[in-house]
Amino acid sequence: MAIRKVGVVGCGLMGSGIAQVSAQAGYDVIVREVTDELFQRGFKRIAGSLDKFVEKQKMTAADRDAVLARIKGTTKLADMKDCDLIVEAAIENFEEKTKVYRELDAACGPNTIFSSNTSSLPIGDMAAVTKRPDRFCGLHFFNPVPLMKLVEVVRSIDTSDATYQAAKAFAESVGKTVVTAKDTPGFVVNLLLVPYLLDAVRALEAGVASKEDIDNGMKLGCGHPMGPLTLLDFVGLDTTYYIAEIMFAEFKDTRYAAPPLLKRMVNAGYNGRKSGRGFYHYSAQA
């Protein structure tokens, strides 16, 4: 299962990063967004990220240009028909993702491997809407993709050994370390991280401390690189809210219940860095 061409669905925080590291590793990449403006916005994020490597002299300007030239944008899923691997990083919503998979399943050849960057949706449930559940797995990258070293490769009950091996080899080829997880919502990292992030919101809601003190407490007291509320701004409050809802629906465990404050903020459009405002203010959109 040689992978040469990679399709990425979604060019938001994660899709843009996945497209970038794939192109940096030498793959031809095609990215699908719902509008050309959204693709251009993601493409600008990729160019900005590569510019930082050039500024730090970790990449030449010629290499940056070559990486950008390997990334094409489209609004049509059918343009991904000749991809060897598709990594879907669309919004965390089962209906939206399965709509994408149904269309891709009809367009792509039988050998194309499908993978999802979902944080919390069961891989097997998405695979079940396609005729290729054996060629379907989870490839869960971390934000920011160009810097974070981990990928969780998720095997559903149907994922074949060949698909798992190809997905693992792909993740390693883009410079990541793989951990293998079973198909349970949240896999390894979010199973543990999401209750912690939600508890930080609950602590703020209960007036335990200011947002700065909650963040400094965990930074300085536990050696975390950033506090939980800063991390929530970074991940996206909307994305975290969707993840919490999905995990709560699955486990019926109040540890995964989204606190009202998180819901209020998302409904008010405070989605974190990407929207300019979350728990903190950001001058430029990240």
Ligand SMILES: NC(=O)c1ccc[n+]([C@@H]2O[C@H](COP(=O)([O-])OP(=O)(O)OC[C@H]3O[C@@H](n4cnc5c(N)ncnc54)[C@H](O)[C@@H]3O)[C@@H](O)[C@H]2O)c1
């Ligand atoms: N933010 C994180 O830290 C993080 C980390 C790991 C995994 N994830 C997962 O990655 C996925 C994307 O999250 P994100 O943070 O990039 O969100 P985001 O909001 O930054 O980007 C989502 C993008 O998907 C696009 N989109 C929606 N429907 C689409 C469709 N049908 N076809 C193509 N594009 C579509 C949207 O226009 C948007 O640009 C989610 O499943 C999320 O759970 C997020």
